[in-house]
Amino acid sequence: MTRAMTEVLRTQWLASRWLLVPIVLLCIGLPQAVVRLATRYAGGSLDRLNPGMTSEIGPPLLIGALEGLSAIFPFLAAITGAAIALAAWNWDHRTNHVYALALPVPRSRYALMKLWAGALILLVPTLAIWIGAWLATAGVMIPDGLRAYPLAFTARFLLAALLIYATMFALAAGTIRTTLVIFIGSVLLLMVMGVGLPLLHDHLGVDLITPLQTAWYTMLGWPGPFEVFGGSWLLIDV
Amino acid sequence: MQHPHEPHIGREWSHCTRPQPCQTHRCSAIIAIAVLLSLGAIPDLSAQMQAAREAPAAREALGARIDSLAAEHKTYIREIHVRDSLRAEYNARLRTDTMLIGPFLLVSHTPASDDVVAAIRDEWAARTAMVGPAVSRLDGVVIGLNVGTHVIRGLAGTKVYDFSVWGANGRADYRRAAERVITSALTDALPEDMRNWLDGGSLGTRDAHRWAYRHLATSNLPQAQRCFAREPQSCAAALMGTHASGVSAHTRSSLLQHALDLGGDGSYARLIEDASDASARLANAAGRPINDVVLSWRATIQDARPNVNASVARAGFWTLIWLAGLALLAMRSTRWRLG
Numbered sequence: 001m002t003r004a005m006t007e008v009l010r011t012q013w014l015a016s017r018w019l020l021v022p023i024v025l026l027c028i029g030l031p032q033a034v035v036r037l038a039t040r041y042a043g044g045s046l047d048r049l050n051p052g053m054t055s056e057i058g059p060p061l062l063i064g065a066l067e068g069l070s071a072i073f074p075f076l077a078a079i080t081g082a083a084i085a086l087a088a089w090n091w092d093h094r095t096n097h098v099y100a101l102a103l104p105v106p107r108s109r110y111a112l113m114k115l116w117a118g119a120l121i122l123l124v125p126t127l128a129i130w131i132g133a134w135l136a137t138a139g140v141m142i143p144d145g146l147r148a149y150p151l152a153f154t155a156r157f158l159l160a161a162l163l164i165y166a167t168m169f170a171l172a173a174g175t176i177r178t179t180l181v182i183f184i185g186s187v188l189l190l191m192v193m194g195v196g197l198p199l200l201h202d203h204l205g206v207d208l209i210t211p212l213q214t215a216w217y218t219m220l221g222w223p224g225p226f227e228v229f230g231g232s233w234l235l236i237d238v
Numbered sequence: 239m240q241h242p243h244e245p246h247i248g249r250e251w252s253h254c255t256r257p258q259p260c261q262t263h264r265c266s267a268i269i270a271i272a273v274l275l276s277l278g279a280i281p282d283l284s285a286q287m288q289a290a291r292e293a294p295a296a297r298e299a300l301g302a303r304i305d306s307l308a309a310e311h312k313t314y315i316r317e318i319h320v321r322d323s324l325r326a327e328y329n330a331r332l333r334t335d336t337m338l339i340g341p342f343l344l345v346s347h348t349p350a351s352d353d354v355v356a357a358i359r360d361e362w363a364a365r366t367a368m369v370g371p372a373v374s375r376l377d378g379v380v381i382g383l384n385v386g387t388h389v390i391r392g393l394a395g396t397k398v399y400d401f402s403v404w405g406a407n408g409r410a411d412y413r414r415a416a417e418r419v420i421t422s423a424l425t426d427a428l429p430e431d432m433r434n435w436l437d438g439g440s441l442g443t444r445d446a447h448r449w450a451y452r453h454l455a456t457s458n459l460p461q462a463q464r465c466f467a468r469e470p471q472s473c474a475a476a477l478m479g480t481h482a483s484g485v486s487a488h489t490r491s492s493l494l495q496h497a498l499d500l501g502g503d504g505s506y507a508r509l510i511e512d513a514s515d516a517s518a519r520l521a522n523a524a525g526r527p528i529n530d531v532v533l534s535w536r537a538t539i540q541d542a543r544p545n546v547n548a549s550v551a552r553a554g555f556w557t558l559i560w561l562a563g564l565a566l567l568a569m570r571s572t573r574w575r576l577g
Binding site: 059060061063108111112115144145146149151152155156159162163166167169170173224225227228231232237238 | 451452454455456457458463466467543544546547549550553554556557560561564565567568569570
């Protein structure tokens with residue numbers, strides 16, 4: 001790691017450390033809370049530390065409860081990524097990029113270093129959620145037929161947070177103008193597709209799916225950028 | 239000869255005892271009817287008299303109304319012609335193409351793409367040997383290709399199997415759609431008792447065993463749980479019972495598909511041959527006792543356990559590619575703006 005990179009990392013850490021405190025607490029606590037709530041909802045206690053309190057609960061109820069409660073984790077990942085991305089550029093914007101201009105590095109390299117620094121900082125909440133997931137699943141007795149997936153869950157969290165982080169970083173890296181260009185470009189693309197697809201169908205006999213479907217499946221379906229959000233976020237699964 | 243004062247027994251007005259009162263009643267009735275008729279006619283007469291007084295004005299009004307109606311009629315006829323010509327043009331543009339693929343008639347308003355035809359052909363080819371001589375049960379099955387704005391809903395009372403694609407994955411989606419319509423048609427061609435046993439399920443698709451594993455692993459039913467915990471008798475009892483036993487349609491579909499896979503060529507034809515119940519049909523299709531079928535099926539679905547880690551790995555690969563693209567965007571798309 002170069003000295004410039006170390007400096008950028010240190011600066012970024014200073015900018016985002018207080019923001020990380022509540023995020024880390026949520027990352028450690030939420031997995032445990034979700035598993036405990038799910039087991040309680042399923043009508044039993046799976047506490048490994050208190051075998052006397054253990055009672056049989058049905059896997060479908062547990063899975064159903066986890067499916068409902070686990071919807072919170074994609075949001076947590078998105079909030080984490082967005083917060084770190086915005087914190088990365090907030091200081092630069094506030095000081096009109098004077099510090100960055102004073103550095104003897106080109107802008108593209110500076111942006112890349114900031115991107116790497118943010119990605120490294122993302123490892124802190126990722127570590128926190130792994131600890132939370134491990135504590136949540138190690139403390140319960142998993143019913144037969146089900147397994148705990150703390151590592152896969154953590155990997156999914158990291159990927160989702162990284163994706164939102166990179167998206168927000170790319171938008172926040174520029175100016176309002178760039179953000180507007182990207183936003184208007186996306187809207188125009190959808191509009192052009194909305195007009196262009198019927199024209200293609202009427203004049204060339206080419207059938208394509210509607211723009212909304214295209215956008216939805218492109219974003220959330222394989223191999224879209226947000227596919228990772230659509231998978232299973234269950235800590236305990238078959 | 240009857241005496242004039244004798245009562246008129248057996249005749250009308252029999253209650254009259256004398257001729258004079260009867261005549262009086264008859265006259266009264268005739269007068270009453272005449273009065274009533276004249277009262278009813280008075281308004282008509284007065285209306286005719288009024289119309290006669292106003293005849294020239296009424297004629298003119300009626301003539302004007304007739305003229306206006308004629309104009310409206312002309313407009314209506316013109317609109318009818320426009321509508322008919324538009325419909326003719328629409329029909330001329332809206333071609334209806336048909337294509338025979340195996341026993342299926344593919345109907346579409348626009349020429350079917352090569353990928354769609356290839357998907358249906360491939361999916362049918364994968365099942366041709368399994369269906370065997372029972373292919374005649376599929377004759378006349380219509381697949382409606384609905385991938386545009388012109389939707390084929392039904393053709394003269396014939397059931398149309400809807401080939402719709404919602405994804406954006408091209409050939410993979412076409413294959414899934416083709417698999418869906420072909421398995422639906424094969425399911426509908428099953429005997430009624432077999433369809434009842436399936437309880438809304440259909441012939442298995444690619445994901446049937448994976449879904450069966452999930453349903454069995456998360457079942458609340460004691461029989462299903464024992465089946466999952468390696469008790470073959472419980473498997474047979476749970477699967478071969480009625481839908482009240484609670485085993486999901488996905489699980490039954492998976493077992494049916496497994497029996498067909500075991501049976502190989504002509505297994506579908508053997509499945510629909512006469513048999514006492516669903517278990518006998520499955521045994522016929524597989525060509526072995528039902529307990530063997532269930533045991534091997536159980537081993538198959540154990541192998542089909544969903545791999546959670548693999549799905550994360552696949553998502554990770556594409557996420558990294560998108561990250562690289564976003565990093566390039568962050569590096570090159572903007573410039574520093576001061577002030």
